[in-house]
Amino acid sequence: MTDHRDPASPEGLIAQSAPPRCRQRWGRRLVQGLAFLVALAVGFGYWRWQTWLQPLGGPEPIQVVIQPGSSSRLIGKQLHQAGVIRSALAWELWSRTFGRDWLFQAGTYALDPNQDMLSVARQLRQGRILQRRLTIPEGWRIEQMAAALAERNWLAADVFIATARVIPPLDWLPPSLNSLEGYLFPDTYLFPVEQVEGSLPDQQKAEIVINAMLQRFAAVALPLFRQHTTSLSLHEWVTLASIVEREAAVPEERALIAGVFLNRLKKGMPLGADPTVEYALNIQQTPDRRLTLAEVHTPSPYNTYLTPGLPPGPIASPGLASLKAVLEPEETDYLYFVARYDGTHVFSKTLAEHEAAQRQILRERQGSPPTSQ
Structure with a gap:
């Protein structure tokens, strides 16, 4: 049976399919449009990512305390709130992808806002915490050391003197000592800021300083003695x-x-x-x-x-x-x-x-x- 509908009529237009060339042209345009949008999104994302990595900038280092057991997400939020990094989201995305094997160390840090986010991450990974320097000259007595510590407001002088009279159970120390005079090795020491300027009791701070000096004596002086007759x-x-x-x-x-x-x-x-x-x-x-x-x-x-x-x-x-x-x-x-x-x-x-x-x-x-x- 012959179909006598007018091809020019609306019914005829609906009934007819688009020519193959027309479909291909629209398909190419659609793919090109999608590709452009994807490229635009990728470009914007890359630009945004690079922006997040850039330093915020600032006149001086910012002190941040990273508590033991802090997650990467918590650290990112802390750094962002302190004004060290631009984006906590960027920190979390980076730590979940590129920094999955990085372990950030707890401690007090002086973080420069003029360094980029990856430099901040490296500082936390390496544990480059804020430290205080103490130089003990040769020939000082315990009282002089105590006075120097008191001048720095680290601890009371009398506490240090009293702690230096308590002899720790080290097998290399001579017996029957009534003081550690002479065995607190003169040198330059670096202490984490929270150990000497934090809320620790003065006696604990004194023990930290004294133990460091005894360890230096054991590492430097004791081998010298044992090598000589x-x-x-x-x-x-x-x-x-x-x-x-x-x-x-x-x-x-x-x-x-x-x-x-x-x-x-x-x-x-x-x-x-x-x-x-x-x-x-x-x-x-x-x-x-x-x-x-x-x-x-x-x-x-x-x-x-x-x-x-x-x-x-x-x-x-x-x-x-x-x-x-x-x-x-x-x-x-x-x-x-x-x-x-x-x-x-x-x-x-x-x-x-x-x-x-x-x-x-x-x-x-x-x-x-x-x-x-």
Whole structure:
């Protein structure tokens, strides 16, 4: 049966299918449109992602405390709220994809808002926390260390002194110590800020500082002692090195001064060291304030003018150079030395030479006779 409908009629248009070329053209346009939208979305997403990674910027580092057990999501929110990163969402997306194996370490950080998000992540991964520096010079006594800690407002001086009298159970420490004087190694230390400026009790802070110094002694000084053959015990070695440390104002004289003291010990002569009297009386002599004869004649186990041999223990913390000087002293026939006013010494073999050196120094500068060895 023949269909007589007019192809130009609406029914005819509906009944007819679009030509193949028309369908292909519309299909291509649709694909192109979708591709453009996808490219636009990808481009916008990439631009947005790169924007999120950029530094926020700021005049100074921002202090952030990352608590133990914090998740990556919580850290991201914390960093964003503190003004360190631009987006907590970007942090979470990155940590779930590229940073899945990264472990962020707890602690107090000083984070620079002028570094990008990935640099912040690396700092947290490496645990580059905010630290405080403490430098203990050679020859300091425990009281001087305590005063330095108090000046920094880390802890009370008396707490540190009291804690240094409590001897920890370390097998290398000499027995029967009543103080850690001499064994708190002089060096530069770095402590996490929360350990020394946080809310910890002063005694705990003191223990942290003291343990770090004892560990440094065990790592630096103890191997040196064990590598050398000496007739001195560990305690005698540290004690004599502490006297050398306080006597030797000029580094080049350390080994020579150590040699003189060892010579006197072998002959049974008193050491006659001014620093031991200063330690006993808790004073510090200066060029304008020399020890008096009354002070030199004040009885004390630490007064090496009156008490033969070594004092009961160290009088300060000796540095590595003084410790080495006692183990590697300069071989000499000298038995005496007297200090010039510039810190150097005149060394003598006999008492007559020594007394002549004293008179010469007095002529060079009028004043109270310097006490001598």
